[in-house]
Amino acid sequence: MNTSDHPDSSPLLEDFPYRLTDNVRFADLDPNQHVNNAVYATYFETGRVTLMKDRSFGLMPQGLAWIMVRLDIHFRAELKWPGTIEMGLGVSKFGRTSVTFDQVVFSQGRCMASSQSVSVLIDDATRRPTALTDEIKQNFERWWRRGFRDI
Template identity: 75%
Template sequence: MNAAARHDAAPRLQDYPYRLSDNVRFADLDPNQHVNNAVYATYFETGRVTLMKDRSLGLMPPGLAWIMVRLDMHFRAELRWPGTIEMGLGVARFGRTSVTFDQVVFSQDRCVASAQAVTVLIDEITRKPAPLTEDIIRNFAPWMRRGIDRA
């Protein structure tokens, strides 16, 4: 199932069904006194891993693991310390062995960064890609991103 992203508007937090909050840390800053670009990859990772490693959701069956194969980030505004962030995540599409996520970081009701992340399901022993099962796809259903065309 593939989905086209809506390009007519800035990201809206309400379109991302999985959310969690975090603090901006002083250690996240660079010499320009804003959050360093590399730190955003950690913010996005926190959102994905917190969702996918929750065994009760059935997104990571025994013997399988998810690996990151692509992360495209868009930096939209400076983020400074101190502060809090709201991270949002939604599934954008499924491949044969992959799940693509759309992700955002918001601060003070403003999107400061967005990303698209592609993860591939692999067999933990062979390290080869494993096909998504109907159960995995069904278990991701609550986390489908809103506001995109699934035609």
């Protein structure tokens, strides 16, 4: 069983091959003066979209698009402003038409939140799910989360 299966175990940033750094914004705060829970979905979206939309990685072929169908977030600690965050992303599973991503938000060396999301590949014209090709799977090869493999 992987550590991601245990909600109380803290992920390690080095297990996530795709990384981005961002700032905590004052606008991210709620009346409790910590980052609002809904903002984490935006942090995780930033990581996924930045990876997927970079045409140089070959993860979004012409005529196809990705839509997210599931997002589970585990809130681990309060995140405050001001500060910076480091976001990590790794692939943890392939389905016939989908990719599962594990993601984390770290601040000052501590995991503040983790998530798992599922994105489905669809045809732009029909808006129907389409099977992952071997080429798309190969293009994801470098983004596997350490300890996971589903090829």
